[in-house]
Amino acid sequence: MTTVSDSTVREPAALRAAMVSALRDEGAITSEPVAAAFAAVPRHLFAPDAPLELAYDLHRTVPVKKDENGLDISVMSAAHLQAVMLEQAGIAPGMKVLEIGSGGVNAAYLQELVGNEGEVTTVDIDRDIIDRARLCLDDAGYTRVKTVLADGETGVPDGAPYDRIIVTAAAWDIPPSWISGLTGNGRLVVPLTVRGTTRSIAFDRDGEGLVSRSYRLARFVPMQGEGAAEERKVMLREGVALQTDDVRVRLTAEVLNHALDAPRLERWSGAAFDLPDELELYLTFHLSSPARLHAAKDVVESGLVEASALLGVPALVSEDSIAYRTRRENEGIGVGFESGVIAHGPQAEALADEYVNLLRHWAQDHRRRGAATFRYLPGPAPTPLPQDAVLRRHGAVTVVWH
Ligand SMILES: C[S@@+](CC[C@H](N)C(=O)[O-])C[C@H]1O[C@@H](n2cnc3c(N)ncnc32)[C@H](O)[C@@H]1O
Incomplete structure (x- = not known):
C-alpha cells in the first residue's frame, strides 16, 4: 500500500534520478564520481522552502536572500552550473577543498567527492547564509563540512593549502590568497567577470x-566585500548605457549620446556569426577601446539601437563615436547569420573598419569553442599595459588564441 508519507519520501529520489540523467544528457555531468555525488545528496533539504520541482530544476536557481533593491545576493546555484564546475574542478578522493560562497548543497557534493579521507571548508561573508548552510548540512548528514564566516577575499588560511578552491560568486579579480592558498598542483575554479561577461574558468598554477x-559561460551573484567589482557605467540617455572595466577607456556620456543621433553607418563582414560568447571574448580582448553597450527593449523597438544590445554587446568607443556588433540572416555564407557593425559619429568609418576586421579574423581563424587560453599574472601591471591585458587590483588577465 502506498501511503502519503511513502510518496513524499520517494518523490525527491525520483526527481534526483531524473536530474542526474538529464545532466548527463546535457553534457554537464561527464564523470561517474560527479554523477554519484548528485545522486547521493538530497538537494531539496538545502532548499526547504522551495517547491521540489524547483529544487531539482537543472537550470533555475533557488532564491535565498535579496538586497534592499530586491536583487539576489544569495541563491542555491542551478544544478547544471554546479555540475559543470565540479567537472572542471576534477576532484579526487582525499582532497582538501575550499568553497568560497556557501549554500550547503555544493559543499555536500564536494564532501561526497572527497570522501571520508578528504576535507571540505565552505566560507561565506553573510552570517544568515553561513548559519543556514550549517543547519542544512547538519540536517542532511554532512556534519564534517566545516563552515566559516569571513570575507573569502582572504581565503581561509587555517586550512591552506587546498587542492582545490571553488568560488561560487562572480569574482572581479583573483586575490593573492587564492593563489598562495593552492597546493603546487592545485586548481582554482572561479566565475571571473571580464569585460562584463562571467565565465567559470578552471585555472591551474603556472609559476x-x-x-x-x-572555461564555460556562467552567471553568478556578485562578489561582495573587499573583492567587489569596480566598473564604470554611464547612462547615455534613458534606456541606453555604456559600461567598461578598462581604465584606458574614456566615456563622455553627453558626446557619445549625441553620436547616437547621427546617421548610422552599417557594415557587413561577410563572415559567419555564431558561438556569440566565443566571438565576444575575442572582440573584447582585441577592440582598441572596449566598452559594453546596453539598451532597453523600448529603445530597441524605437529603432535607435539594434537588438544585439538587449543583453549587452561589445562596443568600440572613441571620444565622440561608437560602433557595436549586429547580425542579419544570411544563408548565402553557409550559416544562419552574418555579423556586421553599426557605427555612429564623426569617426564611424574608422571604428567600423576596425570592428569589421576583427569579426572577419575571428571567423577565419578562431571560430570554434574553447579556442582561448586565459592567464592570470599577479603583481604590478607591466607598463605600458599590453593592449590585450585586462588590469585588475592584484594583477592582470590576458588571453591567447589558438
Ligand atoms: C550563488 S551563492 C552560493 C551558492 C552555493 N555555493 C550553493 O551551494 O548553491 C553565492 C554566495 O557567495 C557569498 N559571497 C559573496 N561575496 C562573498 C565573499 N566576499 N566571501 C564569501 N562569500 C561571499 C554570498 O553571500 C552568497 O551566499
Whole structure:
C-alpha cells in the first residue's frame, strides 16, 4: 500500500534520478564520481522552502536572500552550473577543498567527492547564509563540512593549502590568497567577470600565476566585500548605457549620446556569426577601446539601437563615436547569420573598419569553442599595459588564441 508519507519520501529520489540523467544528457555531468555525488545528496533539504520541482530544476536557481533593491545576493546555484564546475574542478578522493560562497548543497557534493579521507571548508561573508548552510548540512548528514564566516577575499588560511578552491560568486579579480592558498598542483575554479561577461574558468598554477584549462559561460551573484567589482557605467540617455572595466577607456556620456543621433553607418563582414560568447571574448580582448553597450527593449523597438544590445554587446568607443556588433540572416555564407557593425559619429568609418576586421579574423581563424587560453599574472601591471591585458587590483588577465 502506498501511503502519503511513502510518496513524499520517494518523490525527491525520483526527481534526483531524473536530474542526474538529464545532466548527463546535457553534457554537464561527464564523470561517474560527479554523477554519484548528485545522486547521493538530497538537494531539496538545502532548499526547504522551495517547491521540489524547483529544487531539482537543472537550470533555475533557488532564491535565498535579496538586497534592499530586491536583487539576489544569495541563491542555491542551478544544478547544471554546479555540475559543470565540479567537472572542471576534477576532484579526487582525499582532497582538501575550499568553497568560497556557501549554500550547503555544493559543499555536500564536494564532501561526497572527497570522501571520508578528504576535507571540505565552505566560507561565506553573510552570517544568515553561513548559519543556514550549517543547519542544512547538519540536517542532511554532512556534519564534517566545516563552515566559516569571513570575507573569502582572504581565503581561509587555517586550512591552506587546498587542492582545490571553488568560488561560487562572480569574482572581479583573483586575490593573492587564492593563489598562495593552492597546493603546487592545485586548481582554482572561479566565475571571473571580464569585460562584463562571467565565465567559470578552471585555472591551474603556472609559476607565480595561473593558466586556464577550460572555461564555460556562467552567471553568478556578485562578489561582495573587499573583492567587489569596480566598473564604470554611464547612462547615455534613458534606456541606453555604456559600461567598461578598462581604465584606458574614456566615456563622455553627453558626446557619445549625441553620436547616437547621427546617421548610422552599417557594415557587413561577410563572415559567419555564431558561438556569440566565443566571438565576444575575442572582440573584447582585441577592440582598441572596449566598452559594453546596453539598451532597453523600448529603445530597441524605437529603432535607435539594434537588438544585439538587449543583453549587452561589445562596443568600440572613441571620444565622440561608437560602433557595436549586429547580425542579419544570411544563408548565402553557409550559416544562419552574418555579423556586421553599426557605427555612429564623426569617426564611424574608422571604428567600423576596425570592428569589421576583427569579426572577419575571428571567423577565419578562431571560430570554434574553447579556442582561448586565459592567464592570470599577479603583481604590478607591466607598463605600458599590453593592449590585450585586462588590469585588475592584484594583477592582470590576458588571453591567447589558438
Ligand atoms: C550563488 S551563492 C552560493 C551558492 C552555493 N555555493 C550553493 O551551494 O548553491 C553565492 C554566495 O557567495 C557569498 N559571497 C559573496 N561575496 C562573498 C565573499 N566576499 N566571501 C564569501 N562569500 C561571499 C554570498 O553571500 C552568497 O551566499
